[in-house]
Amino acid sequence: MVDVFSGRLLVGRDGRSVDPEEALQNKIVGLYFSAGWCSPCRDFTPILCDFYTELLEETDPPAPFEVVFISSDHSAEEMVGYMHAMHGDWLALPFHDPYRHDLKKKYNITAIPKLVIVKQTGEVITDKGRKQIRDKGLSCFRNWLESADIFQNFS
Numbered sequence: 001m002v003d004v005f006s007g008r009l010l011v012g013r014d015g016r017s018v019d020p021e022e023a024l025q026n027k028i029v030g031l032y033f034s035a036g037w038c039s040p041c042r043d044f045t046p047i048l049c050d051f052y053t054e055l056l057e058e059t060d061p062p063a064p065f066e067v068v069f070i071s072s073d074h075s076a077e078e079m080v081g082y083m084h085a086m087h088g089d090w091l092a093l094p095f096h097d098p099y100r101h102d103l104k105k106k107y108n109i110t111a112i113p114k115l116v117i118v119k120q121t122g123e124v125i126t127d128k129g130r131k132q133i134r135d136k137g138l139s140c141f142r143n144w145l146e147s148a149d150i151f152q153n154f155s
Contacts, residue, residue: 004122008099010068010091013083018091020068026120027064028141028148030129031107032090033114035072036082041113044130048115049088051133055141063141068093070100072112119148 005020012018032048034041048067055063067090073079076095083092093100103109107116107127115129125147126132132140 004103004118005068005093008097009094011094012091013087013089015080020091023091024066024068024120027066028125028144029118029120030065030067031103031116031118032067032069033072033104033107033109033112033116034069034082035074035112036078036085037073038112042086044113044115044134045086047133048130049086051138052088052090054138064145065141066090070103071095117144 005024008020009017010020010023030048034045036042052065052067055065067088069083069087069090069092071079071082071092073082073095079092079095093103107114107124109116113130114127115133116127117125117129119125125144129140132143
């Protein structure tokens with residue numbers, strides 16, 4: 001993920017700046033393209049929250065997984081409001097970072113919500129993360145892990 005977010009900062013839900021190199025190292029990353037005004041996004045976000053919470057807070061050791069929100073909101077205020085109202089304790093690309101448009105192109109995002117699961121290199125494991133979480137729940141994470149080349153004793 002160093003390649004994907006090189007030279008950038010991410011933000012936490014609490015507004016703190018986060019170094020992506022530290023936060024995303026040796027993790028499978030879900031790039032979550034979403035917006036607060038989008039009703040399918042608002043339907044899926046609580047499901048993603050539960051998935052994230054179960055993987056990180058209810059497993060020991062925590063699963064090597066992180067979500068990075070790439071906003072399609074209309075303003076920074078809308079983005080922050082959506083993050084505070086509905087998001088898990090995951091990271092986001094700052095609203096004013098024009099790189100979010102590059103990411104949408106790179107991962108061919110034509111509609112939201114879209115959850116693209118990527119390896120450390122930024123290579124796509126699946127662009128159907130939302131469907132897989134809905135259909136398979138936590139078991140889809142094991143498939144992602146097998147594809148991700150991350151050495152981990154996660155069970």
